[in-house]
Amino acid sequence: MACFLGLFAGQMAHANKMYKWVDEKGNTYFSDQVPPEHSQLRREKLSKQGRVIEVTEKAKNRSEEALDRLLKALKEAQEKVIAQQMFHDKALRITYNKLEDLQNTYNAKLQELETEQKLSISNLKRLDNQLETLHRTAATHERNGEKVPQQLLDEIKATEKESQLAYVKISQHIEKKNKVVEEFNADITRYKQLTQSAEQNRLQKQKDEIKAANQLGVYVCNDDRECEKAWKIAGEFISKHSTSSNSTEPEIESGKLIMGRTPDTDNDLSLAISKVDLGDRKQKLFLDIRCRDSSIGVELCASQKVQDIRVAFRNYLESSLSD
Structure with missing residues (x-):
């Protein structure tokens, strides 16, 4: 060991640069040159005093590089989600002074959607009644052995189309209402978390201030x-x-x-x-x-x-x- 340290010290004294690395078998090397077969290994550049001044990490294979790229992409995607959540949290705090304001906005929006849905249902009933009347008129023509007028057939077809659109509109209203309920419920839950957290922080800060004031x-x-x-x-x-x-x-x-x-x-x-x-x-x-x-x-x-x-x-x- 003494001979080795002496030899190493002598090498360091004469070398402008010295590297230290360990191969796959655990063997440690000191040299001013790294052989090509070891160039992919992690190595440390040492000063004349033997201190580490620079580190070159082990080269990565394709699989490791692919994992690094995937990890980087996942982190970037996560940062976007975090940024969006923070923006949404800030908007909640700025828009609503208290939970009651958020609840009132939710109730007003829900009432607006329910009103729109009732109007659509009323319109559908009107179209269904109109369509029933048109079908009875057409049936009367057929019972009398008369040809159903083309204008009546066109009107039946147009009313059926309107009725189908009314059904679709009602379905859209229900979907929209469910989405609003889901979003507002999530906002209400989040707002409670934010305000409770802020209140807890305020109370804790007040408690800490009182404790510090007492101690001082x-x-x-x-x-x-x-x-x-x-x-x-x-x-x-x-x-x-x-x-x-x-x-x-x-x-x-x-x-x-x-x-x-x-x-x-x-x-x-x-x-x-x-x-x-x-x-x-x-x-x-x-x-x-x-x-x-x-x-x-x-x-x-x-x-x-x-x-x-x-x-x-x-x-x-x-x-x-x-x-």
Whole structure:
């Protein structure tokens, strides 16, 4: 092995390019030239340091190439189906604000088709009655030994043709109605899926935001008036939970920052509340908790006690604002 590695290193040092490949029997080769009988095999081009810098995949036979072409065609066809579905989904969401709108459109379309079908059936009945009258008239001529007038025969023939067309039209109405019912049922099912999915995503996002707000100690104001009330309540929260041995009175108090006094001992907690705007046009009250710069202080700030205070902050504001 040592001799082999030494020989390989020597080859790499003198060769401008080096290839590595494995034949069908599992034999590994290193050379600056690939023999013709191995040119179809997968090979790696190596740098002077022995790193792979280029890979040439194994040549494919006709069967493999045909499978690749088929797979490519299937993927392209699938992409078209996906694109059409996405376009249809978008059209559904844009056209209908709620499921009731889609249902009303469906009912109106169904009523329109049923009206057309009733008219066609009424027309067919009229033609059948007319045809029956014409046949009776022709029968009367025959009973009297008279020749049926050509005009009457032509009229019977024309009415029979109209009757046949009326039958076809009714069949087309039924087919059209069934297609509309099928398409609308599919749209209603899909719309429910889309809206339910959107609602689930909204609820999940809201849940995640609440969880994050609790973990970070953030309260999002609905409006400026609520923010003013929440700001005063937040000041009470700081006084209640700050544990500085000097005083629980804030060290800084302004319209945008209320900060408790710097921790004096390892067990002191200093709370700060600030108004922040992250560019989303929503004011947020952010609670920060500081501990003494010591190993015990760091441990305290990472404790469940401090996390519980963060979680309590948002709940405290909400319950106080609702009173």
